Amino acid sequence: MLEWLGLPVAASAHAAEVDHIMVLVHWLMFVLFVGWGSFFVYVLFRFRSRRNPKASYAGARGRFASVVEAGVLVAEIVLLAFFSIPFWSTNVDARPPHHDSIELRVVAEQFAWNFHYPGADGLFGRTSIMLVDPENPLGLDRRDPAAKDDITTINQLHLPVGRTAVIHLSSKDVIHSLGMPEMRVKQDAIPGIVQPVWFTPTQTGRWEIACSQLCGLAHYRMKAFYTIHTPEQFEAWLDEELAAQQPQ
Numbered sequence: 001m002l003e004w005l006g007l008p009v010a011a012s013a014h015a016a017e018v019d020h021i022m023v024l025v026h027w028l029m030f031v032l033f034v035g036w037g038s039f040f041v042y043v044l045f046r047f048r049s050r051r052n053p054k055a056s057y058a059g060a061r062g063r064f065a066s067v068v069e070a071g072v073l074v075a076e077i078v079l080l081a082f083f084s085i086p087f088w089s090t091n092v093d094a095r096p097p098h099h100d101s102i103e104l105r106v107v108a109e110q111f112a113w114n115f116h117y118p119g120a121d122g123l124f125g126r127t128s129i130m131l132v133d134p135e136n137p138l139g140l141d142r143r144d145p146a147a148k149d150d151i152t153t154i155n156q157l158h159l160p161v162g163r164t165a166v167i168h169l170s171s172k173d174v175i176h177s178l179g180m181p182e183m184r185v186k187q188d189a190i191p192g193i194v195q196p197v198w199f200t201p202t203q204t205g206r207w208e209i210a211c212s213q214l215c216g217l218a219h220y221r222m223k224a225f226y227t228i229h230t231p232e233q234f235e236a237w238l239d240e241e242l243a244a245q246q247p248q
């Protein structure tokens with residue numbers, strides 16, 4: 001079934017578990033589709049007007065229908081209680097320990113993705129809406145000491161492989177959605193809310209981030225690229241960006 005779904009490469013630690021749940025859901029849907037489809041064809045034949053000129057007002061008799069419905073209900077409860085809810089509590093609710101993760105801010109806007117890395121001090125510099133301009137879409141205050149080593153990028157996200165990335169996701173204007181199919185990550189970015197999202201990339205590569213929420217006329221071109229580097233490549237990239245972005 002997994003091959004039939006044609007999913008993109010699974011490149012994060014929790015991806016296999018998401019795929020497993022998707023496979024189970026698709027099996028259930030497949031069984032329901034075949035079941036309902038054959039029942040529909042049977043009913044067309046069995047209750048054709050030639051043999052049944054007068055409608056039956058009594059409806060179905062027997063317990064078969066209720067047994068099947070109870071079966072579907074049990075399958076759905078099993079999927080929720082034994083797969084989805086445990087997955088959610090271990091991968092979404094349980095926040096990873098702070099010390100070995102890499103934290104960054106992602107701020108969506110019509111129609112671009114802004115990325116903000118805290119730099120070596122681990123502190124995000126002050127941002128202010130008053131400082132937002134086309135050159136400084138995040139409104140980062142470079143006079144703030146914590147902002148000295150901050151790195152900002154537009155539509156280019158870089159992360160190291162094997163380290164948990166914790167993204168603080170927000171939006172400047174309307175609801176957008178951070179879609180990273182290869183990481184099996186999708187999270188709405190909502191104005192006024194900072195939503196944490198985390199995942200651990202397990203493969204290096206370069207893929208696309210798509211805005212997954214219809215957010216305006218140019219929604220279709222609100223895309224960014226994300227690169228998963230080896231740790232050495234990532235450090236080299238950080239150094240290079242820091243040197244390039246130092247205030248003159």
Ligand SMILES: [Cu+2]
Pocket residue numbers: 108109110111175176177211212213214215219222
């Ligand atoms: Cu968008």
